[in-house]
Amino acid sequence: MLGKILSSEMATVANVFRPNFPQALEKPPSGSGELHVLAVDDSHVDRKVIERLLKISSCKVTVVDSGTRALQYLGLDGEKSSIGFDSVKVNLIMTDYSMPGMTGYELLKRIKESSIFREIPVVIMSSENILTRIDSCLEEGAEDFLLKPVKLSDVKRLKDCIMKGEGKKSGEKGSQKRRRSDDYSPSRSTPLSPALSSKKSRL
Amino acid sequence: MERGQPRRQVAAMKQSLFDQGYLDEQFIQLEELSDDANPNFVEEIVILYYRDSSRLVSSIEQTLERSPLDFNKLESLLHQFKGSSSSIGAKKVKAECTLLGEYCRAGNAEGCTRSFQQLKKEYSVLRKKLEAYFQLARQAGPAESACRPK
Numbered sequence A: 001m002l003g004k005i006l007s008s009e010m011a012t013v014a015n016v017f018r019p020n021f022p023q024a025l026e027k028p029p030s031g032s033g034e035l036h037v038l039a040v041d042d043s044h045v046d047r048k049v050i051e052r053l054l055k056i057s058s059c060k061v062t063v064v065d066s067g068t069r070a071l072q073y074l075g076l077d078g079e080k081s082s083i084g085f086d087s088v089k090v091n092l093i094m095t096d097y098s099m100p101g102m103t104g105y106e107l108l109k110r111i112k113e114s115s116i117f118r119e120i121p122v123v124i125m126s127s128e129n130i131l132t133r134i135d136s137c138l139e140e141g142a143e144d145f146l147l148k149p150v151k152l153s154d155v156k157r158l159k160d161c162i163m164k165g166e167g168k169k170s171g172e173k174g175s176q177k178r179r180r181s182d183d184y185s186p187s188r189s190t191p192l193s194p195a196l197s198s199k200k201s202r203l
Numbered sequence B: 001m002e003r004g005q006p007r008r009q010v011a012a013m014k015q016s017l018f019d020q021g022y023l024d025e026q027f028i029q030l031e032e033l034s035d036d037a038n039p040n041f042v043e044e045i046v047i048l049y050y051r052d053s054s055r056l057v058s059s060i061e062q063t064l065e066r067s068p069l070d071f072n073k074l075e076s077l078l079h080q081f082k083g084s085s086s087s088i089g090a091k092k093v094k095a096e097c098t099l100l101g102e103y104c105r106a107g108n109a110e111g112c113t114r115s116f117q118q119l120k121k122e123y124s125v126l127r128k129k130l131e132a133y134f135q136l137a138r139q140a141g142p143a144e145s146a147c148r149p150k
Helices: A008-017 A044-056 A067-074 A104-113 A131-139 A152-163 A196-202 B004-019 B025-031 B041-065 B071-088 B091-105 B109-140
Strands: A036-040 A060-064 A092-096 A122-126 A144-147
Touching: A036 A044, A036 A067, A044 A060, A044 A152, A044 B041, A044 B071, A060 A067, A067 A092, A067 A104, A092 A104, A092 A152, A104 A122, A104 A131, A131 A144, A144 A152, B004 B109, B025 B041, B025 B071, B041 B071, B041 B109, B071 B091, B091 B109
Parallel strands: A036 A060, A036 A092, A092 A122, A122 A144
Antiparallel strands: none
């Protein structure tokens, strides 16, 4: 998981600079609270699968079929004085990359540009293992990049990371663009970066 | 005892689908998402797949019939078809999509048409086999699909 490269120092810095947002968006749910995941995919089959994966992982799920609908759900379409409005509480957004209209990348950017929602981890899912695509998503602030078809182990790992709060990268956005090419491999199995050595040898 | 027989048949049929390369590991991943509350999850997904892919097959056909061939549109439709095929573990269909994709990227209209015929054939075969499989599985009883470890 990407969060591993953050040292505890970085995490402290991130906490200090985290803006003062509604409580529900800052911390993962504690105790009996469920993780609420917004999943975005234009494929009906994939929507059903991701919904099932998330429900089995004890998450509350909202599934939409486009980036536009995702923004509508979040209340970000025509964002006017949205701060303070009791916005919907989402702990994680998982979006397909290739979608007609608004791509997952464009959705990612819109979310990270939003003062309310930029804190929410966004995970990109794609059937194509394209390094430049992965890099640009990560640079734009994506939490992780999952290769489709997404597996239950991917979702469980993701959930564990979010619940532990490692998903919060608030201090990293903005001027600090992450150079992840050296550190990242597409999430294909549970351990972090088994493909790291093969990726490094390409460089 | 007769009771075990249908289930063994289902298992054998499933094994053969894997051995012959029609299905891959993703199908098993889907099976593991079934439970007592959702015993027919895989079949439900596959039915959705039939619906989506029928539509895509028609759209691809229409696209191939137009001249000049709109390769971008074809690529986009193919991407969707390949994606959902991959999501249910339809290994051969996915491979045919890849081949068709290569002709498409090469701008080879005739190659696309030929390759698409092959894709349609594979899709049709898979569909028949899966329909037979699920029918047998339903007859054998629900225990077969509830295989997700608790």
